Amino acid sequence: MAFAKLEKKFFGTNGARGVTGKDMNPSFALGIAEAYGTLLGPGKTVGIGMDTRTSGPALDAAVKAGLTACGCNVIDFGILPTPALQYVILSKKLDGGVMITASHNPPEYNGIKIIEADGTEMGDERTIQIEQIYLNGESKPADWDKLGTAAEDFEAYKLYIDAIVSGFPENIGKGMTVAIDPGCGAACKTAPEIFKRLGCDVVVINPEFDGHFPGRLPEPSEEGLKNLSAAVVKSGAVFGIAHDGDADRAVFVDETGKFMDGNITLALLASYYAEQQPGGEIVTPVSSSGIIEAAGKEYGCTTLYTVVGSPYVARTMREELDMGRNVIIGGEGNGGVIYPKHQFCRDGGMSGAVLLALLAARNVPLSALIAKLPKYTMYQEKRTTPKAKEITAHMKEFFKDIPMDTRDGIRITKGGAWALIRPSGTEPLIRVYAESQDAAEAKELLDVILNEIKPFLA
Numbered sequence: 001m002a003f004a005k006l007e008k009k010f011f012g013t014n015g016a017r018g019v020t021g022k023d024m025n026p027s028f029a030l031g032i033a034e035a036y037g038t039l040l041g042p043g044k045t046v047g048i049g050m051d052t053r054t055s056g057p058a059l060d061a062a063v064k065a066g067l068t069a070c071g072c073n074v075i076d077f078g079i080l081p082t083p084a085l086q087y088v089i090l091s092k093k094l095d096g097g098v099m100i101t102a103s104h105n106p107p108e109y110n111g112i113k114i115i116e117a118d119g120t121e122m123g124d125e126r127t128i129q130i131e132q133i134y135l136n137g138e139s140k141p142a143d144w145d146k147l148g149t150a151a152e153d154f155e156a157y158k159l160y161i162d163a164i165v166s167g168f169p170e171n172i173g174k175g176m177t178v179a180i181d182p183g184c185g186a187a188c189k190t191a192p193e194i195f196k197r198l199g200c201d202v203v204v205i206n207p208e209f210d211g212h213f214p215g216r217l218p219e220p221s222e223e224g225l226k227n228l229s230a231a232v233v234k235s236g237a238v239f240g241i242a243h244d245g246d247a248d249r250a251v252f253v254d255e256t257g258k259f260m261d262g263n264i265t266l267a268l269l270a271s272y273y274a275e276q277q278p279g280g281e282i283v284t285p286v287s288s289s290g291i292i293e294a295a296g297k298e299y300g301c302t303t304l305y306t307v308v309g310s311p312y313v314a315r316t317m318r319e320e321l322d323m324g325r326n327v328i329i330g331g332e333g334n335g336g337v338i339y340p341k342h343q344f345c346r347d348g349g350m351s352g353a354v355l356l357a358l359l360a361a362r363n364v365p366l367s368a369l370i371a372k373l374p375k376y377t378m379y380q381e382k383r384t385t386p387k388a389k390e391i392t393a394h395m396k397e398f399f400k401d402i403p404m405d406t407r408d409g410i411r412i413t414k415g416g417a418w419a420l421i422r423p424s425g426t427e428p429l430i431r432v433y434a435e436s437q438d439a440a441e442a443k444e445l446l447d448v449i450l451n452e453i454k455p456f457l458a
């Protein structure tokens with residue numbers, strides 16, 4: 001099953017984002033919070049969290065003002081990872097949440113992500129309702145005697161750490177060193193503690209909250225993780241882990257300091273569960289590498305593809321589980337992985353714990369596990385064009401005689417290769433992916449597509 005994407009005005013796939021002082025400011029946050037409080041109705045309780053950005057406190061104050069003015073009670077959980085806020089909302093049975101974060105975007109950005117009572121990111125329909133209330137000026141302020149209350153709980157993130165640690169045998173990381181780079185983001189509070197409690201020795205770089213991100217940008221890119229790689233090699237760590245600004249994603253380097261592609265990470269993490277639950281189901285977007293499907297197949301697991309975006313993966317996982325399927329894991333090739341027995345959102349902290357458990361179970365170096373996976377070559381290109389929709393229509397016709405999946409752009413399969421042609425949801429550009437175990441075959445398919453779309457480019 002697939003969830004179709006609906007057009008939204010301010011909110012993208014992962015919340016509303018903008019540049020501080022321009023399109024992301026307290027007046028916008030106030031308006032969205034009033035609209036959200038109106039949607040929920042008075043008397044409801046909403047948890048608020050933020051990452052470490054300099055604009056966090058101003059937006060946090062505005063969100064609190066908007067919600068309490070509309071009769072909602074708020075609990076401020078302070079700085080914590082997005083998955084920690086999601087876990088806390090679910091376990092404390094709150095009515096919803098607001099996370100103030102721009103995830104992996106540069107420091108000048110910030111954003112607002114709305115969380116449902118079940119801990120998932122709000123779906124398109126209800127997000128559009130909030131936008132409509134905001135745009136139409138239909139927010140309903142509460143009377144003076146019905147205003148919401150504001151409280152603080154800066155210890156609640158510990159529930160999240162407890163939940164992760166309790167899922168693994170005691171001291172599973174004993175004798176192993178892990179190098180950690182929370183990147184001065186929200187994971188400073190959680191990642192070192194998670195590994196320590198799993199029995200590991202830890203080495204931490206960029207360990208303090210800092211919204212200027214002096215060590216590296218919030219996006220854990222290969223370039224940005226050079227210091228982590230060095231720390232891994234120097235300390236003899238079994239791997240290095242880095243998080244984005246809000247720690248829903250985890251990116252790894254192996255014990256030699258080599259950067260791991262997110263698709264390889266998901267393939268390995270999937271194999272941990274696939275081995276325990278052969279025949280299960282893996283859920284991932286159409287943009288993911290075939291290496292994930294191949295890793296699952298080894299244990300008789302099937303892979304179900306969805307539209308691109310973690311909320312769609314999460315909701316598809318829930319739907320599949322409701323239909324009685326054994327969904328073992330889901331996620332994207334960018335380091336965002338969802339563990340259905342834990343919670344239905346991407347969880348960078350959990351990814352670190354699972355990789356540790358995989359190493360403990362197999363008792364071989366991480367690089368050896370990676371070397372055993374089949375080799376795929378994926379080309380990823382993007383081209384600026386105002387005619388992304390025309391390109392999609394043209395390519396649909398061009399490839400009409402070969403197998404095609406049209407749930408998000410066009411995904412075609414040709415011989416041993418597949419390709420995805422997909423318009424961006426937020427920018428005037430088209431993305432083209434092509435992949436095969438045979439690099440030449442992937443390149444050939446990529447070139448055919450790039451050549452065919454040339455007349456549509458700006």
Ligand code: MG
Pocket residue numbers: 102103104244245246247248249
């Ligand atoms: Mg993130």
